[in-house]
Amino acid sequence: MSGPREDLLQPTLTGNARAAAPYSVQTTFLTGFFGGPFGALAICATNSVRLRRVSKDVAVWVVLLAALALGGWLLFHSTAGADVRSWFTDQFGGRAARLSGQVSGLAIVGIGYLLHRKEQVNADLMGLTRPNGWIGGVVCIVFGIMLSVAYISILME
Amino acid sequence: MQQVEALLQRRRVDQARALLKPALSEHPEHAGLLLQSAWTDYLDDRNDDALATVRQVLLSDPNDDSARLLYFELLMEREDNVDAERVIIELLREYPEHAHYYGRYAQLMLKTLNFDKSRQLSLEGLKYDPDSVECLAAQTVCDFIEQPGKTTSQGLQQLLVHHPQSVRTLLLVVVSLEQRGQRREALSIARELLRAQPDNEGIVDIVKQLRLVTHWSMWPLWPVVRFGWTGSVAIWLIAVFGLNALRRSDPPLAATIGLVVFAYVVYSWVWPPILKRLMRV
Numbered sequence: 001m002s003g004p005r006e007d008l009l010q011p012t013l014t015g016n017a018r019a020a021a022p023y024s025v026q027t028t029f030l031t032g033f034f035g036g037p038f039g040a041l042a043i044c045a046t047n048s049v050r051l052r053r054v055s056k057d058v059a060v061w062v063v064l065l066a067a068l069a070l071g072g073w074l075l076f077h078s079t080a081g082a083d084v085r086s087w088f089t090d091q092f093g094g095r096a097a098r099l100s101g102q103v104s105g106l107a108i109v110g111i112g113y114l115l116h117r118k119e120q121v122n123a124d125l126m127g128l129t130r131p132n133g134w135i136g137g138v139v140c141i142v143f144g145i146m147l148s149v150a151y152i153s154i155l156m157e
Numbered sequence: 158m159q160q161v162e163a164l165l166q167r168r169r170v171d172q173a174r175a176l177l178k179p180a181l182s183e184h185p186e187h188a189g190l191l192l193q194s195a196w197t198d199y200l201d202d203r204n205d206d207a208l209a210t211v212r213q214v215l216l217s218d219p220n221d222d223s224a225r226l227l228y229f230e231l232l233m234e235r236e237d238n239v240d241a242e243r244v245i246i247e248l249l250r251e252y253p254e255h256a257h258y259y260g261r262y263a264q265l266m267l268k269t270l271n272f273d274k275s276r277q278l279s280l281e282g283l284k285y286d287p288d289s290v291e292c293l294a295a296q297t298v299c300d301f302i303e304q305p306g307k308t309t310s311q312g313l314q315q316l317l318v319h320h321p322q323s324v325r326t327l328l329l330v331v332v333s334l335e336q337r338g339q340r341r342e343a344l345s346i347a348r349e350l351l352r353a354q355p356d357n358e359g360i361v362d363i364v365k366q367l368r369l370v371t372h373w374s375m376w377p378l379w380p381v382v383r384f385g386w387t388g389s390v391a392i393w394l395i396a397v398f399g400l401n402a403l404r405r406s407d408p409p410l411a412a413t414i415g416l417v418v419f420a421y422v423v424y425s426w427v428w429p430p431i432l433k434r435l436m437r438v
Contacts, residue, residue, distance in 0.1 A: 008278055009246050012271050013239045019270040029386045051270065091401060099397065106390055119270050121302045125332065126267050127359075 020131070021123045022047040022116055027133030031140045032109035036101035037068050038151075039144020044112030046136060051119050060115065064108060069151075076155040101148060161193045170201045188217050192224050199227060204234050222248065229261065238269050256282035260291020267295060272302050279312075288319040290326075297329050305336045324350060324357075331363060338383055340371050369433055378425050392421075 023031075023043055032040035041061060048057040075081035088096045113120065123130065164173040174197050181190050192214045198207035208231045214224045225248055232241035245262045252258060259282025266275035276299040282292035296312030313333060316326040327350050334343035344367040351360050369375065370382050380388035396418045403411040 005277075005281060008274070008281055009249055011239075011242050011246060012266065012274055013242045013269055018238070021270070025386055029389070103394075110390075118272060118302050121305055122267065122270055122272050122298075125298055125301060128268070128270075 019052045019119070020050045021128040022050050022119055022130075023133055023136050024130045025113065025120055027130075027137045028109050028112060029106070030133075031137045031144070032105035033102055035105060035137075035141035035144030036148045037064075037104040037108055037144070038147040039140045040105040040108035040112070041065060041068075042140040042143050043136065044108060044115075046140070047112065047116055047119075050131070051116060053116070053119075057115055060111065064111065068104070072151060072155050097152075105144070161197075165193065165196055165200065168200055170197055173197050174201075186217075188214050188221070192221065192227070195224070195227055199231065204231055207231055208235075222252070226258075226261075233265055233268065238265060241265055254285045256286030256289035257291050258282075259285075260289050260293075260295055263292065263295035267298055272299050275299055288315070290316065290320050290323060293319070294325050294329060301329075301332060301336060324354065328360070328363075331367075335367070340367055340382075343367055344371055365433070365436060368436055369429065372432060372436075374428065374432060377421070378429070381425055389425075 022028075023046065028040070028043050028047065031043040035042070041064060045057075045061050048054050048061070075085060085096075088100065092099050122128075161173045161176050164170075164176070173193070177190060177194050177197060181187070181194060184190060191210055195207045195210035195214065198204070198210065207227070211224050211227050211231065214221060215228060218224065225244055229241050229244040229248070232238075232244065242262075242265060245258060245265065249255070249258050249262065259278045263275040263278040263282070266272065266278060275295055279292040279295040279299065282289050283296070286292070293312045293316045297310045297316060300310035300312055310329075310333065313326075313329055316323070316329065320326045327346055331343045331347050331350070334340070334346070344364065347360060347364045347367055351357070351364050354360055375382060380392060382388075384391070396415075400411050400415055400418070403414065
C-alpha cells in the first residue's frame with residue numbers, strides 16, 4: 001500500500017492562520033434586522049475575518065457595498081428612484097425607510113449565510129464556543145445605524 | 158495492569174482507580190501504572206491531573222505511543238490545537254497506516270473548521286482500516302456539514318453496519334434525524350442513549366433540547382423550529398406585507414391580526430426559555 005499523502009501531514013494550524021467560530025446565525029440575523037444593510041455588512045465581514053475567509057469573500061462585500069451606494073444614489077437622484085420612493089412611502093407611510101433598511105439588511109445576512117453556511121453548520125455540530133453576540137451585535141448595529149443616517153443625509157443634500 | 162486495561166476499555170473508572178491505588182503506592186514511579194492512572198483521570202474528566210501525570214510519563218519515555226495519544230487528547234480538550242496538531246502529525250509520521258490517528262486528526266480539523274482537510278484525512282484513514290469508527294464518524298460529520306438533512310450519509314451507513322451499538326454511531330443517527338426534522342424519532346433514540354449513559358452531559362443536553370422542541374406547547378412555533386431563521390423571516394415578511402394590504406381593505410381586521418402576530422412574536426421569544434427552565438430530563 002502506498003504511504004500517506006505528504007500534504008495531509010503538513011500543519012494547518014499555524015500561528016495567525018487559525019479560524020475562529022463565527023458569530024451565530026441568531027446574532028447575524030438580529031444585527032441585519034436592527035442595524036440595516038451597513039450593520040449586516042459589518043457583522044458578515046467580521047465573520048469573514050474570524051473564519052480567515054477575507055480573500056474569498058472580499059469581492060462579494062465590495063460588490064454589495066457598491067450596490068448599496070449606487071442604489072441609494074439612484075433612489076435619490078433619478079426619476080425612477082423617485083417613483084420607487086413615492087410608491088414605497090405611499091404603501092408603508094412613515095415606516096418605509098425603516099422597512100427598506102430591514103429588508104436590505106436581511107437580504108445581506110442571507111447572502112452572508114450562503115457564504116458561511118458550512119462553517120456555521122460545522123460550528124453547531126462540533127459545539128464550538130461562539131463569540132459574545134451582545135458585544136459584536138450591538139457594536140455592528142450602532143455602526144450600521146450611524147452609517148445609514150450619515151449616508152442618507154449626504155444623499156439628501 | 159491487564160485488569161485495569163480491561164476496566165478502562167469498559168469505562169469502569171471507579172473500579173480501575175480502586176485497583177490502581179494500592180499498586181501506585183507500592184510503585185509510585187512505575188510508568189505503566191502512571192499512564193493508566195492518567196487515562197483513568199482523563200476518562201473521569203480530571204484533565205489537569207491527567208495532563209500532569211502524562212507529562213511525567215513522557216519525561217521518562219518520550220516515545221510511548223499511548224502517552225502521546227493521551228497527550229494529544231488532553232491538548233485538544235484544552236483547545237491547545239497547534240500543539241495537539243504537532244503531536245498527532247508526529248504520531249502519523251511514525252505510524253502512517255494507523256487509521257485511528259487519521260480519525261483523531263480529522264476530528265481536530267473539524268474542531269478548527271477545516272472540514273475539507275478533515276474529509277481528506279478520514280478518507281486516507283479508511284484506506285488502511287475501512288471500519289475505523291473515528292474515520293467513519295469524521296466522514297459522517299463532513300457529510301452533515303456539506304448537505305445537512307438532504308442525503309443519506311455513506312459514513313453513517315458504514316457506522317451502522319460495523320458499529321451499530323456504538324454511542325458515537327447512535328449520536329450521529331440522532332443528529333441525522335434532527336437535521337431531517339424527525340425530532341420525535343431523534344428524541345426516542347437519545348432517551349435510550351441517556352438510559353445507557355445517565356452521566357453523559359452531552360446526551361443530557363441533546364435530550365433536553367429535543368424534549369423542548371417536541372413539547373406540545375411548541376407546535377405553534379413549528380415554522381421557526383423547522384426552518385430556523387428562514388422561517389422567522391418568512392413569517393415577518395408575510396405579516397408586514399399581508400397586513401399592509403389588509404389595512405387598506407379592512408382596517409379593523411388588520412388591527413386584530415396585527416395583535417395576534419404581535420402575541421405570536423412575544424410567545425416565540427418568551428415561552429421557549431421559560432419551558433426550558435421548567436423542563437427536567
